[in-house]
Amino acid sequence: MKNFFTRYSYDSVRMLLDQIVIAIFGFSLAVTSVHAESDALLCATSVGAIVFYLALIYGVGWKMGQRDCKSVRYGQMTYRPFTGVWVALLANSINLLVAVAIMVGTLTGAEAVSSVANFMALMGQAMYQGILSVVKIGGQLARDVWWVYFLLPIPAIIVAGFAYTMGAKDRVLTKMAIPDLPASDRPTKQEKKEQKRAEKNNRGE
Numbered sequence: 001m002k003n004f005f006t007r008y009s010y011d012s013v014r015m016l017l018d019q020i021v022i023a024i025f026g027f028s029l030a031v032t033s034v035h036a037e038s039d040a041l042l043c044a045t046s047v048g049a050i051v052f053y054l055a056l057i058y059g060v061g062w063k064m065g066q067r068d069c070k071s072v073r074y075g076q077m078t079y080r081p082f083t084g085v086w087v088a089l090l091a092n093s094i095n096l097l098v099a100v101a102i103m104v105g106t107l108t109g110a111e112a113v114s115s116v117a118n119f120m121a122l123m124g125q126a127m128y129q130g131i132l133s134v135v136k137i138g139g140q141l142a143r144d145v146w147w148v149y150f151l152l153p154i155p156a157i158i159v160a161g162f163a164y165t166m167g168a169k170d171r172v173l174t175k176m177a178i179p180d181l182p183a184s185d186r187p188t189k190q191e192k193k194e195q196k197r198a199e200k201n202n203r204g205e
Contacts, residue, residue: 004086008064008083008086008090011060011064011091012087012088012090012091014060015057015060015087015088015091015092015156015160016091016094018053018056018057018060019053019091019092019095019124019125019156022049022052022053022056023123023124023125023126023127024126025049025052025127026045026046026050026053026126026127026128026129026130027122027123027126029045029046029049029130030042030045030046030126030129030130030133032045033045033130039134042130042133042134043130043131043134045130046127046128046129046130046131047131049126049127049130050127050128050131052127053127053156054155054156054159057088057156057159057160057163058159058160058162058163059163060160060163061084061087061088061159061160061161061162061163061164061166061167062163062166062167062172063167064083064084064087064163064164064167065083065084065163065164065165065166065167065168065169066167066168066170067167068083068164068167068168069167069168069169069170072168076197079168081164081165081168082161083164084160084161084162084163084164084165085157085160085161085164087164088156088157088159088160088161089153089157091156091160092153092156092157094124095121095124095125095149095152096150096153098120098121098149099146099149099152099153101114101116101117101120102117102118102121102146102149103146103147103149105117105118106146107146118143121149121152125149125152128152129143132148
Protein backbone atom coordinates (compact mmCIF):
# COMPACT_ATOMS: atom_id res chain seq x y z
CA MET A 1 0.00 0.00 0.00
CA LYS A 2 2.81 2.40 0.88
CA ASN A 3 4.52 1.68 -2.44
CA PHE A 4 1.25 2.34 -4.25
CA PHE A 5 0.84 5.79 -2.67
CA THR A 6 4.50 6.61 -3.24
CA ARG A 7 4.40 5.66 -6.90
CA TYR A 8 0.98 6.98 -7.87
CA SER A 9 0.24 9.87 -5.49
CA TYR A 10 1.38 12.41 -8.08
CA ASP A 11 -0.90 10.88 -10.73
CA SER A 12 -3.94 10.95 -8.44
CA VAL A 13 -3.23 14.57 -7.45
CA ARG A 14 -2.84 15.47 -11.12
CA MET A 15 -6.27 13.97 -11.87
CA LEU A 16 -7.75 15.94 -8.99
CA LEU A 17 -6.15 19.18 -10.20
CA ASP A 18 -7.46 18.55 -13.71
CA GLN A 19 -10.92 18.12 -12.24
CA ILE A 20 -10.68 21.42 -10.36
CA VAL A 21 -9.49 23.31 -13.44
CA ILE A 22 -12.25 21.90 -15.65
CA ALA A 23 -14.82 22.47 -12.89
CA ILE A 24 -13.94 26.17 -12.88
CA PHE A 25 -14.12 26.19 -16.68
CA GLY A 26 -17.43 24.33 -16.64
CA PHE A 27 -18.88 26.67 -14.02
CA SER A 28 -17.99 29.69 -16.15
CA LEU A 29 -19.68 28.14 -19.18
CA ALA A 30 -22.74 27.23 -17.12
CA VAL A 31 -23.12 30.79 -15.82
CA THR A 32 -22.91 32.13 -19.37
CA SER A 33 -25.50 29.62 -20.57
CA VAL A 34 -27.86 30.46 -17.70
CA HIS A 35 -27.71 34.16 -18.62
CA ALA A 36 -28.51 33.17 -22.20
CA GLU A 37 -31.55 31.25 -20.88
CA SER A 38 -30.89 28.32 -23.20
CA ASP A 39 -31.13 24.72 -21.94
CA ALA A 40 -29.64 23.46 -25.20
CA LEU A 41 -26.60 25.69 -24.78
CA LEU A 42 -26.32 24.66 -21.13
CA CYS A 43 -26.25 20.97 -22.06
CA ALA A 44 -23.87 21.52 -24.98
CA THR A 45 -21.33 23.44 -22.91
CA SER A 46 -21.61 20.86 -20.12
CA VAL A 47 -20.95 17.99 -22.54
CA GLY A 48 -17.99 19.89 -24.01
CA ALA A 49 -16.47 20.45 -20.56
CA ILE A 50 -16.99 16.78 -19.65
CA VAL A 51 -15.30 15.58 -22.85
CA PHE A 52 -12.38 17.93 -22.23
CA TYR A 53 -12.10 16.68 -18.64
CA LEU A 54 -12.13 13.02 -19.66
CA ALA A 55 -9.52 13.73 -22.34
CA LEU A 56 -7.21 15.10 -19.65
CA ILE A 57 -7.88 12.06 -17.46
CA TYR A 58 -7.09 9.81 -20.42
CA GLY A 59 -3.76 11.59 -20.90
CA VAL A 60 -2.76 11.08 -17.27
CA GLY A 61 -3.82 7.42 -17.31
CA TRP A 62 -2.00 6.72 -20.57
CA LYS A 63 1.24 8.27 -19.36
CA MET A 64 0.97 6.29 -16.14
CA GLY A 65 0.48 3.03 -18.04
CA GLN A 66 3.35 3.84 -20.39
CA ARG A 67 5.66 4.46 -17.43
CA ASP A 68 4.67 1.18 -15.79
CA CYS A 69 5.08 -0.64 -19.08
CA LYS A 70 8.80 0.10 -18.98
CA SER A 71 9.09 -1.04 -15.36
CA VAL A 72 7.29 -4.31 -16.19
CA ARG A 73 9.51 -4.84 -19.20
CA TYR A 74 12.62 -4.47 -17.05
CA GLY A 75 11.23 -6.79 -14.38
CA GLN A 76 10.91 -4.09 -11.72
CA MET A 77 7.19 -4.64 -11.11
CA THR A 78 4.29 -6.92 -11.94
CA TYR A 79 1.64 -5.71 -14.35
CA ARG A 80 -1.61 -4.89 -12.54
CA PRO A 81 -4.39 -4.14 -15.04
CA PHE A 82 -6.63 -2.28 -12.56
CA THR A 83 -4.00 0.22 -11.44
CA GLY A 84 -5.63 3.02 -13.44
CA VAL A 85 -8.97 2.29 -11.79
CA TRP A 86 -7.50 2.39 -8.27
CA VAL A 87 -5.62 5.63 -8.95
CA ALA A 88 -8.78 7.25 -10.33
CA LEU A 89 -10.73 6.05 -7.28
CA LEU A 90 -8.13 7.69 -5.07
CA ALA A 91 -8.38 10.90 -7.07
CA ASN A 92 -12.19 10.82 -6.76
CA SER A 93 -12.24 9.98 -3.05
CA ILE A 94 -13.33 13.53 -2.19
CA ASN A 95 -16.18 13.33 -4.71
CA LEU A 96 -17.35 10.06 -3.16
CA LEU A 97 -17.20 11.56 0.34
CA VAL A 98 -19.29 14.49 -0.89
CA ALA A 99 -21.79 12.02 -2.39
CA VAL A 100 -22.03 10.25 0.99
CA ALA A 101 -22.63 13.59 2.70
CA ILE A 102 -25.39 14.45 0.20
CA MET A 103 -26.99 11.05 0.80
CA VAL A 104 -26.86 11.44 4.58
CA GLY A 105 -28.16 15.00 4.45
CA THR A 106 -31.03 14.06 2.14
CA LEU A 107 -32.13 10.88 3.88
CA THR A 108 -31.89 12.30 7.41
CA GLY A 109 -33.27 15.72 6.58
CA ALA A 110 -30.09 17.47 7.77
CA GLU A 111 -30.42 20.53 5.56
CA ALA A 112 -27.14 22.09 6.72
CA VAL A 113 -25.15 18.99 5.74
CA SER A 114 -27.01 18.65 2.47
CA SER A 115 -26.53 22.32 1.55
CA VAL A 116 -22.78 22.31 2.21
CA ALA A 117 -22.31 19.01 0.38
CA ASN A 118 -24.34 20.20 -2.62
CA PHE A 119 -22.29 23.39 -2.77
CA MET A 120 -19.07 21.35 -2.73
CA ALA A 121 -20.45 19.13 -5.51
CA LEU A 122 -21.38 22.22 -7.52
CA MET A 123 -17.91 23.70 -7.20
CA GLY A 124 -15.96 20.46 -7.58
CA GLN A 125 -17.95 18.88 -10.40
CA ALA A 126 -19.37 21.91 -12.18
CA MET A 127 -18.78 20.36 -15.63
CA TYR A 128 -21.70 17.99 -14.92
CA GLN A 129 -24.04 20.63 -13.50
CA GLY A 130 -25.37 21.78 -16.88
CA ILE A 131 -26.77 18.34 -17.64
CA LEU A 132 -27.93 17.78 -14.05
CA SER A 133 -29.84 21.07 -14.18
CA VAL A 134 -31.81 20.02 -17.28
CA VAL A 135 -32.28 16.24 -17.10
CA LYS A 136 -35.12 15.02 -14.90
CA ILE A 137 -35.32 11.70 -13.02
CA GLY A 138 -38.71 10.71 -11.66
CA GLY A 139 -40.00 14.25 -12.00
CA GLN A 140 -37.00 15.72 -10.15
CA LEU A 141 -34.02 17.50 -11.60
CA ALA A 142 -31.05 15.15 -11.57
CA ARG A 143 -29.11 17.57 -9.36
CA ASP A 144 -31.70 16.99 -6.60
CA VAL A 145 -31.40 13.16 -6.68
CA TRP A 146 -28.81 12.08 -4.12
CA TRP A 147 -27.68 8.82 -5.75
CA VAL A 148 -26.73 10.61 -8.97
CA TYR A 149 -23.63 11.98 -7.24
CA PHE A 150 -22.32 8.44 -6.77
CA LEU A 151 -22.44 8.02 -10.56
CA LEU A 152 -20.51 11.16 -11.48
CA PRO A 153 -17.00 9.75 -10.78
CA ILE A 154 -17.67 6.61 -12.86
CA PRO A 155 -16.80 8.07 -16.32
CA ALA A 156 -13.40 9.29 -15.09
CA ILE A 157 -12.69 5.96 -13.39
CA ILE A 158 -13.57 3.98 -16.53
CA VAL A 159 -11.54 6.28 -18.78
CA ALA A 160 -8.51 6.16 -16.44
CA GLY A 161 -8.64 2.36 -16.33
CA PHE A 162 -8.90 2.09 -20.12
CA ALA A 163 -6.16 4.68 -20.66
CA TYR A 164 -3.81 2.89 -18.28
CA THR A 165 -4.31 -0.39 -20.14
CA MET A 166 -3.67 1.32 -23.48
CA GLY A 167 -0.50 2.94 -22.15
CA ALA A 168 0.72 -0.28 -20.54
CA LYS A 169 0.28 -2.09 -23.86
CA ASP A 170 1.91 0.78 -25.74
CA ARG A 171 -1.18 1.45 -27.84
CA VAL A 172 -2.78 4.73 -28.88
CA LEU A 173 -6.30 5.57 -30.01
CA THR A 174 -5.06 7.67 -32.92
CA LYS A 175 -1.86 7.97 -34.90
CA MET A 176 -1.30 11.40 -33.42
CA ALA A 177 1.82 11.56 -31.28
CA ILE A 178 1.41 12.03 -27.54
CA PRO A 179 2.79 15.52 -26.80
CA ASP A 180 5.82 15.87 -24.57
CA LEU A 181 5.05 16.62 -20.97
CA PRO A 182 5.62 20.14 -19.70
CA ALA A 183 8.25 20.63 -17.05
CA SER A 184 5.78 20.11 -14.21
CA ASP A 185 4.73 16.72 -15.61
CA ARG A 186 8.14 15.27 -16.34
CA PRO A 187 9.33 12.18 -14.43
CA THR A 188 10.36 12.80 -10.84
CA LYS A 189 13.92 12.22 -9.63
CA GLN A 190 12.90 8.89 -8.18
CA GLU A 191 11.37 7.78 -11.48
CA LYS A 192 14.50 8.87 -13.36
CA LYS A 193 16.65 6.82 -10.97
CA GLU A 194 14.42 3.80 -11.54
CA GLN A 195 14.70 4.21 -15.29
CA LYS A 196 18.51 4.49 -15.16
CA ARG A 197 18.71 1.45 -12.86
CA ALA A 198 16.50 -0.51 -15.22
CA GLU A 199 18.63 0.46 -18.23
CA LYS A 200 21.80 -0.67 -16.43
CA ASN A 201 20.21 -3.99 -15.49
CA ASN A 202 19.06 -4.44 -19.07
CA ARG A 203 22.64 -3.93 -20.31
CA GLY A 204 23.91 -6.37 -17.69
CA GLU A 205 26.09 -3.84 -15.91
